[in-house]
Amino acid sequence: MKWIAICLCLYAGIVNAQPNEPFNLVVVPRTDAEIERVANITALTHDFTQSEQFESRPAGAASVRVRSDSNAFSDFSANLSFEDELDFKLGNALFRKLWVSSPSSTLASDGLGPLYNARSCQRCHLKDGRGHPPVGENDSHVSMLMNLSRSSPMTPDTDAIKDYVASLPDPIYGSQLQDFAIPGLAAEGQFEITTSDIDITLSDGVVVTLQFPTYSVKNLAYGDLHPDTIVAPRIAPQMIGLGLLEAIPAADILAHADPEDSNGDGISGRPNWVLSAMTRNVELGRFGLKATSPSILEQSATAFKNDIGISSTLFPDGWGDCTEFQNTCRTAPDGSTEEHGNVEISDEAMDLVNFYARNLGVPMRRDVDDPVVLRGKQVFYESGCAACHRPKFVTNRLVDQDAQSFQLIWPYTDMLLHDMGNGLADGSISGEASGNEWRTPPLWGIGLTQQVSGHTRFLHDGRARNLLEAILWHGGEGEHAKQRVIDLSTSDRDALLKFIESL
Numbered sequence: 014m015k016w017i018a019i020c021l022c023l024y025a026g027i028v029n030a031q032p033n034e035p036f037n038l039v040v041v042p043r044t045d046a047e048i049e050r051v052a053n054i055t056a057l058t059h060d061f062t063q064s065e066q067f068e069s070r071p072a073g074a075a076s077v078r079v080r081s082d083s084n085a086f087s088d089f090s091a092n093l094s095f096e097d098e099l100d101f102k103l104g105n106a107l108f109r110k111l112w113v114s115s116p117s118s119t120l121a122s123d124g125l126g127p128l129y130n131a132r133s134c135q136r137c138h139l140k141d142g143r144g145h146p147p148v149g150e151n152d153s154h155v156s157m158l159m160n161l162s163r164s165s166p167m168t169p170d171t172d173a174i175k176d177y178v179a180s181l182p183d184p185i186y187g188s189q190l191q192d193f194a195i196p197g198l199a200a201e202g203q204f205e206i207t208t209s210d211i212d213i214t215l216s217d218g219v220v221v222t223l224q225f226p227t228y229s230v231k232n233l234a235y236g237d238l239h240p241d242t243i244v245a246p247r248i249a250p251q252m253i254g255l256g257l258l259e260a261i262p263a264a265d266i267l268a269h270a271d272p273e274d275s276n277g278d279g280i281s282g283r284p285n286w287v288l289s290a291m292t293r294n295v296e297l298g299r300f301g302l303k304a305t306s307p308s309i310l311e312q313s314a315t316a317f318k319n320d321i322g323i324s325s326t327l328f329p330d331g332w333g334d335c336t337e338f339q340n341t342c343r344t345a346p347d348g349s350t351e352e353h354g355n356v357e358i359s360d361e362a363m364d365l366v367n368f369y370a371r372n373l374g375v376p377m378r379r380d381v382d383d384p385v386v387l388r389g390k391q392v393f394y395e396s397g398c399a400a401c402h403r404p405k406f407v408t409n410r411l412v413d414q415d416a417q418s419f420q421l422i423w424p425y426t427d428m429l430l431h432d433m434g435n436g437l438a439d440g441s442i443s444g445e446a447s448g449n450e451w452r453t454p455p456l457w458g459i460g461l462t463q464q465v466s467g468h469t470r471f472l473h474d475g476r477a478r479n480l481l482e483a484i485l486w487h488g489g490e491g492e493h494a495k496q497r498v499i500d501l502s503t504s505d506r507d508a509l510l511k512f513i514e515s516l
Contacts (some may be wrong), residue, residue: 035308039412055405064381077374086141090374090416104369109135114348116194124348124357126322128191137249142466144249146475159190163241180442183242187334189319199234212451245441246474256371260408260417280400282429287444302450303443310367324356389512396497401453403427405471425456434488460514
């Protein structure tokens with residue numbers, strides 16, 4: 014009954030879902046002429062003999078030069094003002110800062126945990142890039158974590174969201190398994206991964222072996238998980254271009270939604286409407302693997318709470334993700350100070366972290382006019398990949414946010430949820446997202462993953478060891494596109510992969 018009461022409390026502030034922009038953006042409405050112009054420039058191309066105008070600049074004027082080292086994702090947007098560069102660098106310092114447990118002489122950095130997954134944002138998003146599952150016994154687990162959730166027995170007593178479904182955390186372990194703890198406390202447990210092989214034969218006889226992962230937890234320190242709790246793996250996504258994704262007009266995202274597949278193309282993308290912890294309203298989800306956060310700021314505050322155990326004014330509890338069954342954790346000293354607004358990270362510091370995440374630049378495209386890349390682009394479109402990985406948007410015209418304002422961007426995502434089939438399903442429910450549904454991930458910068466992160470692991474849990482494996486894991490709404498790729502000739506398949514690597 015206690016969890017039911019919590020559910021009802023959570024939904025108390027729900028209002029009707031609208032195509033609203035993130036609360037922290039001030040948007041200038043488009044004129045009729047601009048609406049027509051944007052529609053024309055973002056329409057899918059049918060000419061693959063040459064690159065499109067501005068295609069080499071995926072983030073518009075915010076695009077950054079391509080670096081040859083592992084810092085290719087760590088430059089600030091090219092159109093950031095000189096005055097704003099200092100805020101970016103301060104935000105970077107906070108993003109990299111190692112937090113320590115309380116009490117400590119370093120009052121600006123204490124408050125870690127008491128249970129946590131990492132000591133800094135950078136530990137998961139190393140070089141602002143993509144995380145990976147541990148490979149071998151001695152590899153780090155830090156950039157991968159396990160979400161814990163179970164279906165709620167309640168639905169909101171409102172028509173705000175049709176068929177809204179929600180999830181609850183595990184009653185003992187909370188919303189995430191923390192595998193580290195401050196001295197004197199026990200970590201919640203560890204996770205294990207076992208794999209089995211699945212062979213797929215391509216049209217030219219090449220056999221690709223996929224690794225199907227199975228996840229389990231061990232050494233649980235506080236008792237058993239609830240029998241209905243689902244353990245769902247997540248690796249840290251890359252950080253580039255987030256501010257531009259936040260600036261995409263909600264109406265443009267919703268224009269591509271087709272939940273009933275009314276056009277019969279087999280693609281039924283739909284938005285994830287989520288209850289914002291910040292506005293207490295129902296908002297359009299944009300961030301997270303299931304589009305569970307409506308803004309960068311809320312996504313960041315959630316990560317501080319669950320991953321590091323750092324409280325903010327949005328999540329003010331100094332014990333982070335500890336539950337009432339973890340009393341020693343809840344009564345441990347925390348780093349809240351009056352100077353920081355009686356929380357562990359001040360609003361000013363959160364704003365700087367938000368500014369940093371908003372302004373990480375997207376590197377320029379490579380080889381856009383290469384004949385093989387152009388052929389691969391044509392295969393990408395003809396195979397149906399562009400139906401979900403929508404190439405282009407124009408961002409909102411924004412007040413006091415010039416770096417993201419009215420930019421033609423090429424993220425290759427529609428920001429919508431899609432059923433990706435049982436093979437990729439993790440069973441977890443997030444907002445309106447079912448266990449089979451995932452937000453289309455942006456593809457920009459994907460060809461630099463090896464350079465930045467030192468690996469080529471993809472998908473929500475890093476099971477795919479390369480781009481081809483990632484494609485072959487597609488099912489559900491992606492099944493048709495996957496089959497088209499399986500049937501490609503060797504040269505067309507190589508061209509497709511070269512095109513994706515150029516993004």
